[in-house]
Amino acid sequence: MPKLFIGGEWTAAVDGRVRDIRCPADGSLVATVDEAGPKDAAAAVAAARDAFDRGPWPGTPAAERGRLLLRVAELLERDKARLARAESLDTGKRYVESQIDVDDVAACFRYFGQLAAVGAGDRVVATGGADTESRVVHEPVGVCVLITPWNYPLLQAAWKVAPALAAGNTVVLKPSEPTPHTAVGLMRLLTEAGLPAGTANLVLGAGPTAGGPLTADERVDMVSFTGGQATGRRVMAAAAPTVKKVALELGGKNPNIVFADADFDTAVDYALTAVFLHSGQVCSAGARLLVEDPLHDAFVDELVARARRIRLGGPFDERARAGPLISAAHREKVEAYVAAGLAEGAVLRCGGSRPADPELRAGWYYLPTVLDECAPGMTVVREESFGPVLTVERFHGEAEAVALANDTVYGLAGAVWTRDPGLAHRVASRLRAGTVWINDFHPYVPQAEWGGMKQSGVGRELGPAGLAEYQEAKHIWHNTAPSPLRWFE
Numbered sequence: 323m324p325k326l327f328i329g330g331e332w333t334a335a336v337d338g339r340v341r342d343i344r345c346p347a348d349g350s351l352v353a354t355v356d357e358a359g360p361k362d363a364a365a366a367v368a369a370a371r372d373a374f375d376r377g378p379w380p381g382t383p384a385a386e387r388g389r390l391l392l393r394v395a396e397l398l399e400r401d402k403a404r405l406a407r408a409e410s411l412d413t414g415k416r417y418v419e420s421q422i423d424v425d426d427v428a429a430c431f432r433y434f435g436q437l438a439a440v441g442a443g444d445r446v447v448a449t450g451g452a453d454t455e456s457r458v459v460h461e462p463v464g465v466c467v468l469i470t471p472w473n474y475p476l477l478q479a480a481w482k483v484a485p486a487l488a489a490g491n492t493v494v495l496k497p498s499e500p501t502p503h504t505a506v507g508l509m510r511l512l513t514e515a516g517l518p519a520g521t522a523n524l525v526l527g528a529g530p531t532a533g534g535p536l537t538a539d540e541r542v543d544m545v546s547f548t549g550g551q552a553t554g555r556r557v558m559a560a561a562a563p564t565v566k567k568v569a570l571e572l573g574g575k576n577p578n579i580v581f582a583d584a585d586f587d588t589a590v591d592y593a594l595t596a597v598f599l600h601s602g603q604v605c606s607a608g609a610r611l612l613v614e615d616p617l618h619d620a621f622v623d624e625l626v627a628r629a630r631r632i633r634l635g636g637p638f639d640e641r642a643r644a645g646p647l648i649s650a651a652h653r654e655k656v657e658a659y660v661a662a663g664l665a666e667g668a669v670l671r672c673g674g675s676r677p678a679d680p681e682l683r684a685g686w687y688y689l690p691t692v693l694d695e696c697a698p699g700m701t702v703v704r705e706e707s708f709g710p711v712l713t714v715e716r717f718h719g720e721a722e723a724v725a726l727a728n729d730t731v732y733g734l735a736g737a738v739w740t741r742d743p744g745l746a747h748r749v750a751s752r753l754r755a756g757t758v759w760i761n762d763f764h765p766y767v768p769q770a771e772w773g774g775m776k777q778s779g780v781g782r783e784l785g786p787a788g789l790a791e792y793q794e795a796k797h798i799w800h801n802t803a804p805s806p807l808r809w810f811e
C-alpha cells in the first residue's frame with residue numbers, strides 16, 4: 323500500500339486514515355492509499371526544514387545536483403511502462419498518452435539537470451573601487467511546498483520537483499488526491515538516484531486537510547501550486563500571513579482563432595485535438611473556437627462530423643482516442659456547463675450527453691460536445707469547464723478576433739491559424755497569453771517558459787525562468803581593505 327514519504331521513511335498517516343483510488347474508466351479499485359492530515363503535513367514540513375537547515379543538499383555543488391537529476395531521467399525511462407500504467411489507472415488516460423507524458427517528464431529532469439550544471443547566472447558586479455568586490459549569487463529559496471493537479475500528475479510534479487531540486491531546495495510534494503501513484507513512484511526513483519533523506523517528502527491527502535496546512539505553515543518559504551483558479555486564490559490567501567513566495571499555474575479558457583485563409587483540413591484536425599485531447603482536461607485546451615465568418619459554416623460542419631467519430635474507451639483500449647473524465651463529480655460539473663450554455667442560447671451540434679454504449683456505462687465518460695453560435699457573455703464561454711466541450715464564436719476580421727480572444731480573465735495560451743505570416747505575428751503579439759501557437763496547438767518544450775498572464779497565474783514554469791522561481795538572488799559586497807569611515811567625526 324503506498325504510504326507517505328517523510329524524512330526518508332515510508333510511513334502511514336498518523337491517524338490511520340486511508341483513501342480508495344478508483345479508475346475513472348470503470349470505477350474499479352486501483353489501490354487504497356494512506357491519507358495525510360494536518361499532523362502528517364506538519365511532520366513533512368519539519369523533515370524538509372531540517373534537511374534544508376542541516377542537510378547536505380543545499381550545499382551540494384550545483385553540477386552534482388544536476389548529475390542526480392540526469393540519473394533520475396534515466397530511471398524514469400527505465401520504468402516508463404510501469405509509471406505510464408500507474409498514471410493511466412489513476413487518471414483513465416490512454417496508455418499511449420501516459421507513455422508520452424513519462425518521456426516528457428524525463429526530458430524535464432534532463433533539462434533542469436543540465437541547467438543546474440551550467441550555473442545560475444552568478445556574476446561579478448563592477449564597484450568602481452580597487453578595494454571592493456561585489457558579486458551576485460543565486461541560492462535556493464528554502465522549503466518549497468509543491469501542490470499539483472490530477473490531469474497530468476507526474477508531469478506537473480516534474481515541472482516543480484526538477485527545478486526546485488536543481489536549485490538546492492528541499493520539497494514537500496502534495497499530489498492531487500485521486501492520482502497519487504506516480505508521485506509515489508517518483509519518490510522511489512529520487513531515493514534510488516541518491517537524494518539525501520528529507521530532501522523530497524510526499525504527503526498524500528485532500529486539499530483542505532493536507533494542502534491547507536502546508537500552505538499556511540510558517541516554516542515553509544515557498545508554495546508552487548498548479549490547479550484551479552478558486553483554489554489558487556485560497557492558496558495565495560493562506561500564504562499571505564507569512565509572506566511566502568507564491569507561484570501559481572491556474573486554468574485557461576484558451577482561444578483557437580481560425581482565419582478564412584487557413585489550411586482547412588489541418589485547422590479542423592487541430593481544432594479537434596486542441597479541445598478533445600484527454601477529454602478536454604488540459605489547462606491549455608483550445609476550448610473557445612473563433613472562426614472567421616466566411617469559413618464558419620463549412621468549418622463547423624466538418625468539425626462536428628469528425629467529433630462524432632471520436633471513439634471513447636479505457637486506457638488500454640487501442641481503438642479509443644479519448645478517455646473518461648476524472649470523477650463522477652467532475653462529469654456533473656461539465657454537464658452543468660453544457661446545460662447553462664444551452665439555456666443561454668448556444669446551439670448543440672453534437673454530444674451533450676453521456677455515451678449510450680453499455681461498455682462505457684461504468685466509467686465517467688462524456689461525449690465530445692460542440693456548442694455553436696456562442697457569445698462572449700455566456701457562462702460556458704467565460705468559465706473553464708475542463709471537459710470535452712467546445713464553444714464556437716464567429717468573427718469578422720482581425721480586430722474582432724483579437725478582441726474576442728482577449729475577452730477573458732484568463733491568459734494561459736492561444737492559437738492563430740492563417741497562411742498570412744504578417745497577420746499571424748500581429749495577432750500573436752496582441753494575444754494576452756503566456757503561450758501562443760501559430761498554425762499549431764499544444765506543443766511545448768522544457769526549454770521554453772510556460773505560465774499564464776492575467777488570472778491564469780503568477781510566475782513561470784520551465785525554461786530558465788522556471789529555475790529562477792526557486793532561487794533567491796543575493797548580493798555579497800566585500801570590502802577587501804576596510805578602514806574607518808569617520809563619517810561622524
Ligand code: NAD
Binds near residue numbers: 471551
Ligand atoms: P484543484 O484546484 O481542485 O486542485 C489542485 C490541487 O490543489 C490538488 O492537489 C488539491 O488537493 C489541492 N488543494 C485543494 N484545495 C486546497 C487548499 N485549500 N489548499 C491547498 N491545496 C488545495 O484543481 P484540479 O481539479 O486538481 O485540477 C484542474 C485545474 O488545474 C484546472 O483548473 C486546470 O486548468 C488547472 N491546471 C493548470 C495548469 C497550468 O499549467 N496552468 C496545468 C494543469 C492543470
